[in-house]
């Protein structure tokens with residue numbers, strides 16, 4: 001029996017999972033929508049991974065979780081490693097690009113930048129402030145122009161004179177865009193302008209004051225957009241690497257961290273058939289009114305958190 | 317008249333300094349002190365509800381807690397002369413509270429010229445006309461002593477509590493010390509509490525590596541010191557196994573270096589030319605100090621809408637680049653969640669931890 005390691009990345013939008021062997025080769029991988037139900041998504045994910053997985057020759061001996069629901073999912077999967085998404089992304093990416101110096105990431109709702117030196121993250125920043133640097137801005141503007149999000153890239157690459165769009169802040173960018181449409185700029189130029197604006201806004205906000213060195217790896221949903229990739233290459237003056245497995249880097253990092261960690265626990269695929277639920281218990285101990293999240297397997301309480309002080313611990 | 321009966325004085329919660337406010341009000345001024353309830357979600361909701369939009373979070377916290385103090389029976393509120401906008405905020409606070417229909421007297425220190433000795437006596441007399449100045453001064457200085465002890469012990473605590481090898485003994489000693497300060501009635505109570513905690517600290521076994529991770533905390537005066545406001549940033553970092561260092565406290569900023577700021581300014585002349593805000597000079601100086609002492613990271617803390625500290629950030633970026641020291645910038649607003657903060661802190665910890673192994 002060879003050892004294998006499971007990594008799961010549960011974000012607000014998508015849920016990703018990989019199983020790797022001890023050389024970081026991917027044995028199984030899956031990507032599905034979270035749809036506001038992390039428990040359901042993880043059960044489905046595990047079921048789909050099981051189908052791809054060679055149970056006769058491999059055994060999962062450690063499990064890592066990451067993403068915004070890492071704690072909940074960690075409790076459910078009996079994870080041996082629960083890691084924040086920044087570390088998981090950095091570890092996943094450096095495993096495949098040991099020389100990487102800069103990781104750009106733009107997701108649907110947020111974006112981050114990680115600077116790497118000698119395979120170790122040395123600086124990072126996260127942004128949740130300005131929507132103009134995220135995928136949500138891109139898709140809403142595509143809708144305004146009446147084109148599919150998937151086609152943005154091709155449109156943008158056809159443009160020879162990208163329209164200048166004020167990129168400082170979402171509100172300005174939107175009104176400027178409307179103005180440029182009314183002035184009759186061609187659609188591909190406007191789309192290219194929007195891609196430039198996303199890149200510029202990202203570099204101005206998240207990337208502010210950060211020294212971006214090559215090799216640069218670009219991840220997150222928006223990295224699938226060729227227009228934004230081209231905009232980054234133009235502004236940064238260096239090639240920008242987009243890995244086809246880029247969306248899995250968080251899950252990969254979680255799996256690798258689980259492999260490197262000391263915890264060992266055989267993973268049981270049967271968990272798909274078990275009943276998990278969460279309950280929110282309000283502590284009335286003081287005006288903080290902490291909401292304590294309790295996770296149950298059947299009737300058994302397996303984990304809880306959210307209380308600010310010990311008084312809330314008795315409540316579950 | 318209010319003058320005839322003893323005043324019930326309050327000042328909003330601020331880190332753990334309320335034990336010293338209480339001591340000074342009761343022992344030195346001979347008034348009653350109303351301890352406002354600890355800061356909670358309710359405080360923030362009250363504060364946010366009645367504050368104008370443009371103010372920073374510390375203002376909202378103070379307003380919320382002043383309302384709670386009035387509810388608890390305070391008839392006199394004290395407002396310090398602030399470091400920055402907080403100084404001008406006094407009038408605004410008073411106006412909002414009056415509009416809400418509260419009856420109270422508001423003693424705003426920024427209305428007095430604190431450089432004149434006579435003014436101090438005027439303030440004291442306003443609290444209690446029967447005060448004997450000599451006795452007041454002696455007991456006031458005991459309160460100041462308490463602040464110094466508090467700052468000294470708190471600094472020690474956050475540098476060491478993350479390495480407690482005795483199952484929370486360090487933390488319990490610190491809590492006991494705080495209790496002792498909150499109940500102290502005399503100089504000997506203060507001294508005894510201080511001696512006890514020093515003894516307890518030095519007899520607690522610490523499990524500290526030779527080169528522990530060290531992080532320096534800088535930032536805006538209120539949020540950087542108040543554990544409720546910064547979501548227990550220092551405790552969270554310490555619990556990960558980090559030596560947490562913070563220079564900024566009342567002792568260093570006001571009591572010792574109040575006039576020494578000039579010297580700090582000279583020391584950072586190469587980094588910035590002007591004084592940019594109430595605490596910028598000290599923060600820039602201390603950030604570089606941490607970098608030069610080989611710390612593993614710096615955390616910069618500010619509340620949303622705090623303009624002075626925004627100006628400090630580019631200078632910190634330069635320090636970070638020059639000394640190759642990671643700087644984490646945290647901005648707190650009412651929406652900042654524990655979960656979000658933990659993600660950033662854990663990532664920061666992983667980063668400085670892995671970096672140390674490689675270097």
Ligand code: SF4
Nearest residue numbers: 283285286289290312
């Ligand atoms: S857990 Fe503690 S802080 Fe939270 S509501 Fe209960 S008593 Fe208050």
Ligand code: SF4
Nearest residue numbers: 372400401402622623
């Ligand atoms: S320093 Fe910042 S947080 Fe403090 S009062 Fe001034 S603006 Fe507000």
